[in-house]
Amino acid sequence: MTANAPTAHPYMANSVPDIKQEMLDAIGVSSVEELFEQIPDDHRLKRGLSLPKQLRSEAELRRHLVDLLSKNATCEQNLSFLGAGCWQHHVPAVCDEMVGRAEFLTNVWGSPSSDHGRNQTWFEYCSQIGELVKMDMVGMPVYSYGCAAGHAIRMASRITGRHEVLVPALSDPERLSVIRNYCEPDEMESHIAVVPVGYDAATGLLDLDDLKAKISPTTAAVYFESPSYVGLIERQGEEIAAIARANGAETIVGVDPITLGVLKAPADYGADIVVGTTQPLGVHMNCGGGVGGFIASRDEEKYVHEYNTLNISIAETERPGQFGFGLSCAHQTSYGMREKGKDWTGNSTYLWAISGAVYMALMGPEGFREAGNLIVAQAHYAAKTLGAVKGARVVFPAGFFKEFVVNFDDAGTSVEEINASLRAGGIFGGKDLSSEFPELGQSALFCVTECHTREDIDRLADALQEVLS
Amino acid sequence: MSGNGTLRNYHAAVWDEPVVMEMGHHGRRGMVFPDIDEAVTAAVGDSESLIPEEMRRHDRPALPEMSEPEVQRHYLHLSQETLGMMGVSLFGTCTMKYNSRINELIGARPEVAETHPLQHEDTLQGTLEIIHNFDLILRELSGMDQFVFQAGGGADAAYTHVCVTRAYHQARGQLAQRNEIVTSIQAHPCNAATAAAAGFKIVTLMLDDNGYPSLDALKAAVSDRTAALLINNPDDMGIYNPDIKEWVNIVHEAGGLCFYDHANFNGVMSKLRARELGFDACMYMLHKTFGTPKAGGGPAVGAYGCTEELAEFLPCPVVTFDGETYHLDEDRPNSIGRVREFWGNVPQIVKSYSWSRAMGAEGICEAADLSVLGNNYMEKRLLEIPGITKSQPHLNKWRMEMTRYSLEKLKEDTGVTTFDVANRMVDFGIDAYWLAHEPWLVPEPFTPEAGEMYSREDLDHWVDVLARISHEAYTDPEIVKTAPHNQAIAKIKAEPLEDPEKWAMTWRAYKRKYGAGKET
Numbered sequence: 001m002t003a004n005a006p007t008a009h010p011y012m013a014n015s016v017p018d019i020k021q022e023m024l025d026a027i028g029v030s031s032v033e034e035l036f037e038q039i040p041d042d043h044r045l046k047r048g049l050s051l052p053k054q055l056r057s058e059a060e061l062r063r064h065l066v067d068l069l070s071k072n073a074t075c076e077q078n079l080s081f082l083g084a085g086c087w088q089h090h091v092p093a094v095c096d097e098m099v100g101r102a103e104f105l106t107n108v109w110g111s112p113s114s115d116h117g118r119n120q121t122w123f124e125y126c127s128q129i130g131e132l133v134k135m136d137m138v139g140m141p142v143y144s145y146g147c148a149a150g151h152a153i154r155m156a157s158r159i160t161g162r163h164e165v166l167v168p169a170l171s172d173p174e175r176l177s178v179i180r181n182y183c184e185p186d187e188m189e190s191h192i193a194v195v196p197v198g199y200d201a202a203t204g205l206l207d208l209d210d211l212k213a214k215i216s217p218t219t220a221a222v223y224f225e226s227p228s229y230v231g232l233i234e235r236q237g238e239e240i241a242a243i244a245r246a247n248g249a250e251t252i253v254g255v256d257p258i259t260l261g262v263l264k265a266p267a268d269y270g271a272d273i274v275v276g277t278t279q280p281l282g283v284h285m286n287c288g289g290g291v292g293g294f295i296a297s298r299d300e301e302k303y304v305h306e307y308n309t310l311n312i313s314i315a316e317t318e319r320p321g322q323f324g325f326g327l328s329c330a331h332q333t334s335y336g337m338r339e340k341g342k343d344w345t346g347n348s349t350y351l352w353a354i355s356g357a358v359y360m361a362l363m364g365p366e367g368f369r370e371a372g373n374l375i376v377a378q379a380h381y382a383a384k385t386l387g388a389v390k391g392a393r394v395v396f397p398a399g400f401f402k403e404f405v406v407n408f409d410d411a412g413t414s415v416e417e418i419n420a421s422l423r424a425g426g427i428f429g430g431k432d433l434s435s436e437f438p439e440l441g442q443s444a445l446f447c448v449t450e451c452h453t454r455e456d457i458d459r460l461a462d463a464l465q466e467v468l469s
Numbered sequence: 470m471s472g473n474g475t476l477r478n479y480h481a482a483v484w485d486e487p488v489v490m491e492m493g494h495h496g497r498r499g500m501v502f503p504d505i506d507e508a509v510t511a512a513v514g515d516s517e518s519l520i521p522e523e524m525r526r527h528d529r530p531a532l533p534e535m536s537e538p539e540v541q542r543h544y545l546h547l548s549q550e551t552l553g554m555m556g557v558s559l560f561g562t563c564t565m566k567y568n569s570r571i572n573e574l575i576g577a578r579p580e581v582a583e584t585h586p587l588q589h590e591d592t593l594q595g596t597l598e599i600i601h602n603f604d605l606i607l608r609e610l611s612g613m614d615q616f617v618f619q620a621g622g623g624a625d626a627a628y629t630h631v632c633v634t635r636a637y638h639q640a641r642g643q644l645a646q647r648n649e650i651v652t653s654i655q656a657h658p659c660n661a662a663t664a665a666a667a668g669f670k671i672v673t674l675m676l677d678d679n680g681y682p683s684l685d686a687l688k689a690a691v692s693d694r695t696a697a698l699l700i701n702n703p704d705d706m707g708i709y710n711p712d713i714k715e716w717v718n719i720v721h722e723a724g725g726l727c728f729y730d731h732a733n734f735n736g737v738m739s740k741l742r743a744r745e746l747g748f749d750a751c752m753y754m755l756h757k758t759f760g761t762p763k764a765g766g767g768p769a770v771g772a773y774g775c776t777e778e779l780a781e782f783l784p785c786p787v788v789t790f791d792g793e794t795y796h797l798d799e800d801r802p803n804s805i806g807r808v809r810e811f812w813g814n815v816p817q818i819v820k821s822y823s824w825s826r827a828m829g830a831e832g833i834c835e836a837a838d839l840s841v842l843g844n845n846y847m848e849k850r851l852l853e854i855p856g857i858t859k860s861q862p863h864l865n866k867w868r869m870e871m872t873r874y875s876l877e878k879l880k881e882d883t884g885v886t887t888f889d890v891a892n893r894m895v896d897f898g899i900d901a902y903w904l905a906h907e908p909w910l911v912p913e914p915f916t917p918e919a920g921e922m923y924s925r926e927d928l929d930h931w932v933d934v935l936a937r938i939s940h941e942a943y944t945d946p947e948i949v950k951t952a953p954h955n956q957a958i959a960k961i962k963a964e965p966l967e968d969p970e971k972w973a974m975t976w977r978a979y980k981r982k983y984g985a986g987k988e989t
Contacts, residue, residue: 054829117550188668288586288811346624
């Protein structure tokens with residue numbers, strides 16, 4: 001083949017000169033260029049694009065990508081204790097199989113009849129989330145945990161007609177930044193004020209006195225998480241919800257669904273709206289690209305008619321005895337009402353609803369219970385073991401799930417330096433909290449899951465011992 | 470090639486698969502975990518004692534109890550009951566492309582899947598290099614100065630833009646005054662919706678006879694209250710606004726920013742650039758134009774790019790390169806912060822980079838050519854089918870990569886609606902087409918988009934199916950109105966979906982409303 005005879009591109013069936021010519025002939029034009037007649041000449045780019053060399057051979061392309069990616073170090077090659085919104089949980093092989101199925105992977109919209117299996121899977125995802133949180137209404141996933149919280153706060157604001165939300169001061173700065181963007185700067189007319197509520201210095205739990213001092217008839221919602229950003233199980237849920245209710249505010253609870261085999265369902269301690277992450281449900285960390293969020297509530301019109309999500313309802317078909325799954329309350333979204341719709345709706349993280357459905361069906365009630373017990377035990381073992389290392393102190397020593405804070409002020413060194421030393425030994429230490437929460441000093445947030453072994457934890461403790469000695 | 474030609478037989482898989490909540494048997498397990506190490510228990514005690522009593526769960530969540538192969542088979546069946554792109558999907562506005570298998574294999578590698586966004590940047594140099602190099606590719610395609618990938622979709626990129634717009638005007642002390650966003654009725658609804666969610670008032674321009682809003686309408690809408698223009702071009706009827714440079718000038722003179730929603734980029738890639746048209750920012754949807762899978766609605770990426778002037782407001786972190794090492798730049802005091810946690814759907818960015826490299830400059834140019842050629846090739850044949858007309862029929866220039874059609878005539882003649890036709894298409898293994906965003910400007914609309922992947926034979930097949938359905942509508946309309954007939958299930962009843970007494974978004978709600986195990 002000479003350079004003058006172009007090779008057809010493997011991704012483009014019509015990139016064959018005679019086919020193009022026949023198509024041009026069929027519509028009676030002599031060159032493709034004529035088809036761009038709508039674009040004024042002075043709008044056109046007068047040169048070719050300057051891009052890196054084309055790699056149309058799959059062999060060449062694969063080699064290039066693998067070479068680039070080999071510069072990464074992974075949480076498989078290394079021992080990682082990073083969490084903070086993106087967690088290393090086991091992803092069942094069947095989850096990977098299903099999200100790789102071309103039918104689930106490449107579809108878009110479709111129809112309830114032709115994409116019945118996907119719609120049913122989506123319904124099964126929502127149904128299983130519903131059982132974990134004990135809520136009858138679950139929308140399709142949103143972009144992330146923080147985005148779910150943002151939308152829920154906006155829902156609460158519309159429901160109550162109020163423009164203030166109370167959030168824990170000890171919140172994930174990532175999620176809080178998202179929430180702040182959803183609540184707008186105060187120049188905007190519909191601004192929702194984000195007011196932090198302090199925490200008890202000993203327990204890390206929400207300071208109820210501060211909550212009572214700050215809540216008022218202008219409060220749309222109280223938002224808190226369990227486990228919280230720093231891993232703590234918020235055991236005052238019932239009291240917080242009662243305080244919110246007494247002030248006419250909604251209670252929004254953020255949860256990590258992997259906890260819900262062993263932790264009380266949020267509906268059972270007074271949540272009105274439940275949000276959370278979907279990433280632990282069978283999704284790889286993907287360098288943060290595995291995150292997703294959910295929104296759930298009671299099945300009351302007051303709530304359902306405020307969802308920005310697409311929602312999938314079971315419904316009869318025209319054939320007696322047969323059921324299908326279709327969009328419900330879609331008109332209230334921006335697809336139906338543009339700027340009058342609820343927030344906005346668009347592409348989201350629906351593939352992770354597929355893995356979530358598979359994950360929860362594989363887990364069943366016993367899987368969630370077993371995983372929860374294992375994680376809690378290992379996390380406490382890790383906290384106890386690390387806390388015994390000279391120079392290390394567990395800041396909130398009890399009542400956490402998989403994450404806990406370790407302080408190194410007594411070690412006379414910084415988290416940054418400690419993590420650098422650990423990294424040299426193939427360990428990714430906890431997330432550095434020192435700039436986020438200066439009041440916690442040189443502290444790091446460690447995460448332990450079912451993916452860790454007791455030996456992994458001992459290895460971390462030994463390495464820390466060495467670093468701090 | 471006529472409507473009476475022989476078409477391939479097709480029937481969807483039918484499994485009558487029960488809802489998973491009804492499946493399984495008490496005691497079965499699909500996934501088990503290691504026993505807790507004895508040394509762990511010895512050190513910390515029984516795990517239940519570690520959970521505060523008032524927060525312990527005492528009931529079992531009512532999830533199915535199934536073995537692993539039962540779960541696998543259930544979801545394999547459901548995947549088979551999903552048409553996806555197994556046939557020909559020309560879903561307009563979504564730019565259906567080949568989602569290469571190699572990209573899926575690369576994205577699943579541990580160097581992508583098993584990495585954490587809070588790892589030290591030294592351990593993520595490969596990913597950061599890919600992101601930076603892809604940023605450079607998008608800069609060349611657009612003329613913008615910096616791209617970020619945090620937005621989880623096109624709408625989220627529009628939201629990013631309105632957040633950047635707020636920060637820009639806030640920095641100038643003008644945000645309270647500049648509270649209006651100008652857009653057009655033919656811009657994607659997410660532009661108006663995200664701007665409204667960000668607290669702006671929306672000014673929507675209607676179309677004039679040319680198929681786009683007039684300059685006079687724009688001039689009347691723009692003022693010292695204008696914060697930004699959010700606009701696409703071409704629109705999804707295939708009409709290009711030739712006044713767009715003047716539009717941008719008018720908005721700039723009034724002090725507003727201009728955002729180019731490149732939803733319909735496929736037909737103009739390599740042909741023009743946002744920068745030269747004067748825009749301050751633009752957005753590409755990697756799950757559409759750049760070859761990553763749609764996955765039924767994400768994970769997606771809205772790649773947002775802007776000029777140097779706006780870069781200080783971009784969400785953090787921004788991937789930078791100092792000539793030797795790649796960095797995650799968080800030290801940007803005027804940044805809007807986060808629109809979503811972390812720095813984007815990394816596997817999708819890697820896949821888009823891979824697609825761009827596989828295509829190269831020549832492939833991208835050819836893809837634009839083929840998508841516009843394919844659309845106009847189809848248009849000629851579609852307009853020969855009884856009952857089909859196109860939007861703005863008086864505009865006789867070649868359309869871009871999409872054309873909006875109308876079945877108003879077909880409906881008048883036969884009573885068959887565009888919904889009926891969409892439902893009948895799937896009986897031939899053809900994905901239901903895109904109609905149009907609401908509000909419909911064209912009655913009974915439909916909007917195919919040929920793209921560059923499908924062969925001429927595929928495009929002909931699609932048109933043949935539509936021709937057959939038109940013929941059916943004129944000769945045996947019931948078969949179309951009662952479609953589908955060859956699918957996993959029949960048409961679902963729409964009314965219960967909007968009835969609070971009957972809708973059921975979860976199995977819990979269904980059981981409560983219909984009684985356990987009761988047939989709907």
